[in-house]
Amino acid sequence: MSFSRLQRRIDQLKNPTVVGLDPDLAHIPASILDKHMSEHGEGLEAAALAVYEWGVGLIDALCDIVPALKPQSAFYEALGPHGVLTLKKTCDYARSKGMYVIIDAKRGDIGSTAAAYASAYLGRITVGNSTFAPFDGDALTVNAYLGSDGVLPFLSDAKQYDKAIFALVKTSNPSAGELQDKVAQGSGEKVYTLVGDLLAEISKDSLDDMGFSRIGAVVGATYPEESAFLRARLPNTFFLVPGYGAQGGSAADVAVAFNPEGKGAIVNSSRGIIAAWKKSGGGYADAARDAAIAMRDELRGVV
Amino acid sequence: MSFSRLQRRIDQLKNPTVVGLDPDLAHIPASILDKHMSEHGEGLEAAALAVYEWGVGLIDALCDIVPALKPQSAFYEALGPHGVLTLKKTCDYARSKGMYVIIDAKRGDIGSTAAAYASAYLGRITVGNSTFAPFDGDALTVNAYLGSDGVLPFLSDAKQYDKAIFALVKTSNPSAGELQDKVAQGSGEKVYTLVGDLLAEISKDSLDDMGFSRIGAVVGATYPEESAFLRARLPNTFFLVPGYGAQGGSAADVAVAFNPEGKGAIVNSSRGIIAAWKKSGGGYADAARDAAIAMRDELRGVV
Numbered sequence: 078m079s080f081s082r083l084q085r086r087i088d089q090l091k092n093p094t095v096v097g098l099d100p101d102l103a104h105i106p107a108s109i110l111d112k113h114m115s116e117h118g119e120g121l122e123a124a125a126l127a128v129y130e131w132g133v134g135l136i137d138a139l140c141d142i143v144p145a146l147k148p149q150s151a152f153y154e155a156l157g158p159h160g161v162l163t164l165k166k167t168c169d170y171a172r173s174k175g176m177y178v179i180i181d182a183k184r185g186d187i188g189s190t191a192a193a194y195a196s197a198y199l200g201r202i203t204v205g206n207s208t209f210a211p212f213d214g215d216a217l218t219v220n221a222y223l224g225s226d227g228v229l230p231f232l233s234d235a236k237q238y239d240k241a242i243f244a245l246v247k248t249s250n251p252s253a254g255e256l257q258d259k260v261a262q263g264s265g266e267k268v269y270t271l272v273g274d275l276l277a278e279i280s281k282d283s284l285d286d287m288g289f290s291r292i293g294a295v296v297g298a299t300y301p302e303e304s305a306f307l308r309a310r311l312p313n314t315f316f317l318v319p320g321y322g323a324q325g326g327s328a329a330d331v332a333v334a335f336n337p338e339g340k341g342a343i344v345n346s347s348r349g350i351i352a353a354w355k356k357s358g359g360g361y362a363d364a365a366r367d368a369a370i371a372m373r374d375e376l377r378g379v380v
Numbered sequence: 381m382s383f384s385r386l387q388r389r390i391d392q393l394k395n396p397t398v399v400g401l402d403p404d405l406a407h408i409p410a411s412i413l414d415k416h417m418s419e420h421g422e423g424l425e426a427a428a429l430a431v432y433e434w435g436v437g438l439i440d441a442l443c444d445i446v447p448a449l450k451p452q453s454a455f456y457e458a459l460g461p462h463g464v465l466t467l468k469k470t471c472d473y474a475r476s477k478g479m480y481v482i483i484d485a486k487r488g489d490i491g492s493t494a495a496a497y498a499s500a501y502l503g504r505i506t507v508g509n510s511t512f513a514p515f516d517g518d519a520l521t522v523n524a525y526l527g528s529d530g531v532l533p534f535l536s537d538a539k540q541y542d543k544a545i546f547a548l549v550k551t552s553n554p555s556a557g558e559l560q561d562k563v564a565q566g567s568g569e570k571v572y573t574l575v576g577d578l579l580a581e582i583s584k585d586s587l588d589d590m591g592f593s594r595i596g597a598v599v600g601a602t603y604p605e606e607s608a609f610l611r612a613r614l615p616n617t618f619f620l621v622p623g624y625g626a627q628g629g630s631a632a633d634v635a636v637a638f639n640p641e642g643k644g645a646i647v648n649s650s651r652g653i654i655a656a657w658k659k660s661g662g663g664y665a666d667a668a669r670d671a672a673i674a675m676r677d678e679l680r681g682v683v
Contacts (some may be wrong), residue, residue, distance in 0.1 A: 158465035182453070222559060
């Protein structure tokens with residue numbers, strides 16, 4: 078879905094939050110896992126069914142206050158094919174509840190292979206005379222290290238099916254700068270700036286009615302100076318901002334990712350919401366809702 | 381599996397080839413797809429079953445002459461959860477036939493998420509008191525744009541379970557250089573060189589009995605000068621060389637990726653082998669075997 082539609086849902090709920098669904102089994106209450114293991118035995122199928130039940134509980138608790146969900150594919154893949162089936166079912170359920178689904182899979186490859194990833198997560202695939210949408214995300218995270226011909230197939234499907242992508246620009250992790258902060262001779266710009274410029278250039282013909290292109294950028298909250306710099310440089314780029322909360326980014330740190338109208342960015346929290354029950358006690362879904370409301374109110378104070 | 385074990389299998393078969401299994405449905409003979417569609421209807425399940433049958437046929441035709449197989453995850457994922465199950469079954473079957481399995485998924489993420497990907501493709505995951513290997517590849521391709529803390533979790537599992545990874549250094553596609561060829565101020569080195577150096581540095585304590593570290597490098601055959609430069613600079617790094625054949629790399633272009641002893645590299649061909657039947661006529665498996673023998677003999681001439 079285009080970013081203007083995401084922005085409208087954010088405006089409606091007055092909440093620029095995306096909840097990161099990271100189904101590390103350590104975040105799943107033991108009672109849910111035990112129930113499925115007693116039915117299906119100790120195995121990846123039971124774990125995947127438990128993760129689905131847990132995700133549905135979170136979506137039900139969050140969908141009227143949080144506009145978007147970001148399932149982290151890695152944790153689903155770690156449960157094998159059963160886990161990938163749970164990823165698909167979870168995406169379907171979240172969309173049925175009105176949430177904007179960002180599949181966080183950080184895919185990237187060369188032309189024809191990138192096109193296959195795009196078909197999987199954003200597009201369609203034809204078998205015989207029938208056409209299917211394998212995962213049907215609203216958006217997908219993408220890694221642009223291979224250059225523009227690794228990104229253009231995603232942009233192509235995004236345009237065709239009214240979807241979007243977020244490409245990694247400046248990530249939130251401690252060693253992000255090892256490559257991303259290198260300064261290039263000639264332009265004098267850092268690698269992450271060059272990536273951002275490249276993405277803006279190849280997507281400049283895809284602006285929606287609010288002026289956002291179909292290629293957004295992942296820009297970590299843990300580097301607020303870089304975030305402010307990129308915000309000014311890339312006015313048509315929607316930002317996905319990880320690193321708030323557990324990773325150390327504050328509300329003030331994320332505020333700089335928004336444009337002067339307070340739009341154009343969405344802030345992710347994963348553990349701070351989905352694992353809130355471990356600190357607060359009580360049910361996991363209620364604890365997640367309370368944490369999401371607290372985050373929303375904190376963001377309202379600075380955006 | 382460590383690269384010395386891969387090298388021994390290469391030496392045994394006198395063939396430094398890996399066959400890339402890219403199950404684009406256009407490469408699957410219609411008779412196989414039709415058979416499964418008549419049993420299961422036009423859908424992703426039928427397509428995934430057809431891809432499995434096709435892969436088994438290729439593995440049977442190749443396993444006594446080709447040491448390694450590189451399933452391209454993107455095309456399996458494009459068939460949804462059924463396709464991912466076929467990926468797992470295909471990896472299992474190839475390993476049972478003695479092939480070294482490189483899962484080409486180009487994963488990369490920050491710490492805990494990278495650890496989940498490592499568990500999925502190289503390591504183990506625990507459910508209750510039982511432990512499972514979800515995909516159990518011998519090696520995995522990885523994208524290092526996030527820096528060392530996005531790579532170290534893969535190295536950790538590689539050490540623990542006797543596996544290996546190949547990180548993208550200089551890819552084979554036309555736009556590879558847009559970011560990878562930028563020259564960094566200070567060192568005066570290109571980004572791909574800095575990536576190669578970083579990977580060599582963090583894996584230097586993981587050398588096997590032949591002197592190969594557990595982090596290999598993807599170095600495209602389409603840039604032979606850069607390949608020769610990296611070969612000299614990274615003596616302990618095993619190279620995975622895409623770009624031979626359909627993408628334009630010649631036997632002479634790939635020869636420079638090998639060390640002076642003619643070891644330390646494996647050359648990929650995908651379409652040139654798996655889709656050989658479209659040019660040659662005849663059965664797809666026999667055509668693939670003939671093409672693989674021709675490639676082997678061509679490589680023997682230059683390595």
